[in-house]
Amino acid sequence: ACGEIFSSLADMEGLVSTEFELMKQLDNYIQEEEIRLKRLRGYLEEYENNHHEASEDVSKYLANPLNAYLLVKRLTSDWKKVEGVMTQNAGTAFMINITQHRGVLYFPSEEDLNGAAVALMRLQDTYKLDTHALANGDLLGKKYSRQLTAGDCWELGRQSYNNGDHYHTVLWMGEALNKWDDESNKTVTRNEILEYLAFSTFKQGNVKEALQLTNELLKIVPYHQRAIGNKKHYEDVLRQLGVIPEHGKTEDSDVGMSEPFNTANLKLKKPPGTFGISNDHWDKYEKLCRGEKLMDPKIEGHLRCRYVTNNEPYFFIQPLKMEEAFLKPLLVIYHDVIFDEEIETVKKLAHPRFKRTTVMNSATGKLETAKYRISKAAFLKNKEHHHVLKMSRRVGAITGLDMSTAEDLQVCNYGIGGHYEPHFDYARKNETIGFNKDSGWRNRIATWLFYMSDVEAGGATVFPALNVALWPQKGSAAFWYNLFPNGEGNELTRHAACPVLTGSKWVANKWIHEKNQELRRPCGLTVDAET
Numbered sequence: 001a002c003g004e005i006f007s008s009l010a011d012m013e014g015l016v017s018t019e020f021e022l023m024k025q026l027d028n029y030i031q032e033e034e035i036r037l038k039r040l041r042g043y044l045e046e047y048e049n050n051h052h053e054a055s056e057d058v059s060k061y062l063a064n065p066l067n068a069y070l071l072v073k074r075l076t077s078d079w080k081k082v083e084g085v086m087t088q089n090a091g092t093a094f095m096i097n098i099t100q101h102r103g104v105l106y107f108p109s110e111e112d113l114n115g116a117a118v119a120l121m122r123l124q125d126t127y128k129l130d131t132h133a134l135a136n137g138d139l140l141g142k143k144y145s146r147q148l149t150a151g152d153c154w155e156l157g158r159q160s161y162n163n164g165d166h167y168h169t170v171l172w173m174g175e176a177l178n179k180w181d182d183e184s185n186k187t188v189t190r191n192e193i194l195e196y197l198a199f200s201t202f203k204q205g206n207v208k209e210a211l212q213l214t215n216e217l218l219k220i221v222p223y224h225q226r227a228i229g230n231k232k233h234y235e236d237v238l239r240q241l242g243v244i245p246e247h248g249k250t251e252d253s254d255v256g257m258s259e260p261f262n263t264a265n266l267k268l269k270k271p272p273g274t275f276g277i278s279n280d281h282w283d284k285y286e287k288l289c290r291g292e293k294l295m296d297p298k299i300e301g302h303l304r305c306r307y308v309t310n311n312e313p314y315f316f317i318q319p320l321k322m323e324e325a326f327l328k329p330l331l332v333i334y335h336d337v338i339f340d341e342e343i344e345t346v347k348k349l350a351h352p353r354f355k356r357t358t359v360m361n362s363a364t365g366k367l368e369t370a371k372y373r374i375s376k377a378a379f380l381k382n383k384e385h386h387h388v389l390k391m392s393r394r395v396g397a398i399t400g401l402d403m404s405t406a407e408d409l410q411v412c413n414y415g416i417g418g419h420y421e422p423h424f425d426y427a428r429k430n431e432t433i434g435f436n437k438d439s440g441w442r443n444r445i446a447t448w449l450f451y452m453s454d455v456e457a458g459g460a461t462v463f464p465a466l467n468v469a470l471w472p473q474k475g476s477a478a479f480w481y482n483l484f485p486n487g488e489g490n491e492l493t494r495h496a497a498c499p500v501l502t503g504s505k506w507v508a509n510k511w512i513h514e515k516n517q518e519l520r521r522p523c524g525l526t527v528d529a530e531t
């Protein structure tokens with residue numbers, strides 16, 4: 001599966017409707033409240049008039065029995081009416097309205113918020129986006145969005161903190177702190193920022209700076225119990241490290257920050273990539289995602305583009321445009337092999353079927369929960385639409401492989417930050433589930449991957465062991481063999497979908513199995529046939 005279903009661009013569009021509905025309800029509520037307040041103001045004015053008259057000459061006023069009566073009335077039954085209007089809680093009614101909409105509208109959960117924050121951190125790491133630039137809406141030199149406020153940065157820091165990610169907590173709380181000074185409309189307090197920042201700075205191994213930040217915090221909240229405790233602890237650590245003397249304090253201990261907080265002055269450790277992948281592999285994965293060229297020019301020099309027909313009459317009229325991306329294992333791109341109309345149909349068919357689920361991570365063989373992957377998948381059978389059937393037949397015609405053991409078309413949509421970590425498409429030796437083992441189809445011999453959208457930035461398919469990055473182009477498709485001709489899995493085919501930085505990415509997979517291919521793995525394509 002191309003990732004788990006967490007939330008996606010399509011869901012995000014639903015959120016815009018949700019926001020519109022909330023705005024409408026809030027507007028109605030404000031209007032109603034304005035009417036209510038106007039009524040209250042009317043009462044007040046009446047009270048003022050009467051009171052004015054009474055206070056001019058109290059005894060003269062009360063000498064009139066009508067006045068005496070009216071005063072009592074104003075403070076009893078009249079006031080009751082006022083109280084009634086004052087405590088009339090129109091808000092409750094609107095909250096009920098909104099609650100009723102919850103069944104119909106998509107409301108993101110706390111977990112969604114966390115997922116969105118994690119996706120942003122992932123983009124930051126993969127594409128080496130500078131925190132300050134990102135907070136100013138600058139994505140790789142292009143100005144994309146509005147700026148983040150100190151409160152926004154604080155929230156990102158808080159999400160990171162809750163995930164135990166002190167690295168990103170420091171980056172985002174640091175940004176929050178620097179933004180805070182210049183903001184007139186503050187939505188977070190300085191001490192709230194300092195509290196997280198100090199602790200995570202300590203957790204990242206910067207004890208002295210953590211102490212300075214804690215001292216800053218204690219300047220604002222002198223009796224902050226946790227800060228007092230932390231300060232003691234940081235001083236103990238610094239004494240053990242010999243930074244401050246054994247007994248007593250140095251001027252260091254009570255000093256706050258001497259200059260604006262700058263994360264560049266700290267030593268920070270980025271959290272490791274993912275399990276099962278060496279640091280070197282992860283590093284290459286990220287480099288390829290960023291578009292760095294890693295391929296040896298000698299290998300690249302052997303790659304060709306050509307027109308192919310596969311001896312299929314269909315392609316005599318319009319030969320296929322094939323581009324080699326790697327030779328051993330064979331990895332090719334075909335251009336213009338899916339038409340816009342087909343793409344629209346497939347997207348439409350897939351749309352209502354996207355749902356949240358768990359899938360197996362083929363790199364680990366484990367079932368994973370839907371957390372942290374902003375992508376979604378749906379399966380389409382050949383018989384569902386003539387376009388789906390035609391696409392499958394076309395893959396058969398182009399690859400020369402038997403499509404009766406090909407899986408249903410898997411359609412994937414990646415939203416911002418959507419990705420698929422490095423994995424193999426074939427079942428590895430100890431894997432027992434997920435590959436139609438019982439059907440006798442055996443392993444996934446080859447992968448066909450239709451690209452159904454361009455991606456504005458990010459979203460490449462990368463093969464770290466081959467130094468190859470494929471950039472999605474609407475209408476093209478990638479094809480590769482996962483297995484050696486003897487059926488053994490080729491580890492060099494490990495690949496990943498890089499996070500989408502801007503835009504949205506649509507792909508559709510066709511996985512082809514070993515069964516029935518015995519005489520078919522076509523010679524024209526098996527550069528490694530002799531191996």
Ligand SMILES: O=C(O)CCC(=O)C(=O)O
Pocket residue numbers: 001002003412420425449459460461462495496497498507509
């Ligand atoms: O979306 C991509 O670029 C790759 C998808 C993939 O590897 C998969 O679905 O197995």
Ligand SMILES: [Fe+2]
Pocket residue numbers: 423424425495
């Ligand atoms: Fe894959």
